[in-house]
Amino acid sequence: MKLECQNDLIEYNGTVYPCTVSLAMDLVGGKWKAVILYHLKDSKKRYSELRKEMPAVTERTLSLQLKQLEKDGLVARKVYGKKPPIRVEYSLTDFGKSFIAVLESITAWGNQIVLKKAEI
Structure with a gap:
């Protein structure tokens, strides 16, 4: 399975993300x-x-x-x-x-x- 931005949802620390980029930007973005x-x-x-x-x-x-x-x-x-x-x-x-x-x-x-x- 490819983890990059696809249709699969990713759950991390109780939050659901549409892709790994979204997850990473939530952690360090802003x-x-x-x-x-x-x-x-x-x-x-x-x-x-x-x-x-x-x-x-x-x-x-x-x-x-x-x-x-x-x-x-x-x-x-x-x-x-x-x-x-x-x-x-x-x-x-x-x-x-x-x-x-x-x-x-x-x-x-x-x-x-x-x-x-x-x-x-």
Whole structure:
């Protein structure tokens, strides 16, 4: 059976998708998910570090996207300490690390666009 976009439905984590592309885009699609994963690909980061590296994202959006990435198993959240101020770090899970090759391809493609067409 070919898993790519066909007529067969695919169920993953209780959600039914029409194809594997739809499933993948649900996990990493949108304006900020891939950007968050990009910033976590080399090292774990605290929320405040991610905010500094992504100044255009709102706090609410970053928080919601991190929660969704954690729910989908791409990002791990580790809490240090029991009383405030607690320290929270985010990192890629093994599943999240499996997306690094795609991130690198997206980055290379974006770099090509900038070199050929964009104004810097």
